[in-house]
Amino acid sequence: MTAKDVMLAWVEAFNRRDADTLVNLYHPDASNHQVAAGEPVVGRDAIIRDARGFFAAFPDSTTKLEAMHQDGEWVMIEWSGGATWRGEFAGRRPNGKTFHLRGCGFFQVVGGQIRFQRGYWDRAGWFLQLGIPVE
Incomplete structure (x- = not known):
């Protein structure tokens, strides 16, 4: 599977909200650092916990691949996406609000x-859309 194939499979699994398939695309010791969220999440167990939690909170979440660029083992994506808040998130009860975000991701794909x-x-933009205080 090429790095580009892995990324296409990642987007497909994300859009199905399939945490099990998604996490199997990661190396057992992978690191996922969502800069706005704080510290990196390390290892498949932590990555699947985060994915399951996100999909439970936002069961209609989708991401659209806007652009993808590959340079060897590195793949860079630009994406847009959104969802409706339906489950507990950030220690708060859902309120049914929706959000739409744009972002980018850098992935190192090895083997x-x-x-x-x-x-x-x-x-801040995400939390404001959801009505969560920005701390």
Whole structure:
């Protein structure tokens, strides 16, 4: 599987909200650093916990691949997406509000698995759309 194939499979699994398939695209010791969220999430167990939590909170979440660029084992994507808040998130009860975001991600794909991921998106804009105080 090429790095580009892995990314297309990642987007497909994300849009199905299929945490099990999604996490199997990661190396067992992978690191996912969503910069706006804080510290990196390391390892498949932590990555699947985050994915399951996100999909439970936003069961209609989708992402649209706006652009993808590959340079060797690195794939860079630009994306847009959104969802409706339906489950507990950030220690808060859902309120049914929707959000739409744009962002970008950088993925290092080694041996057909995501070894490292870093994402950039607007946390303040996201939380304001959901009615969550920006801290």
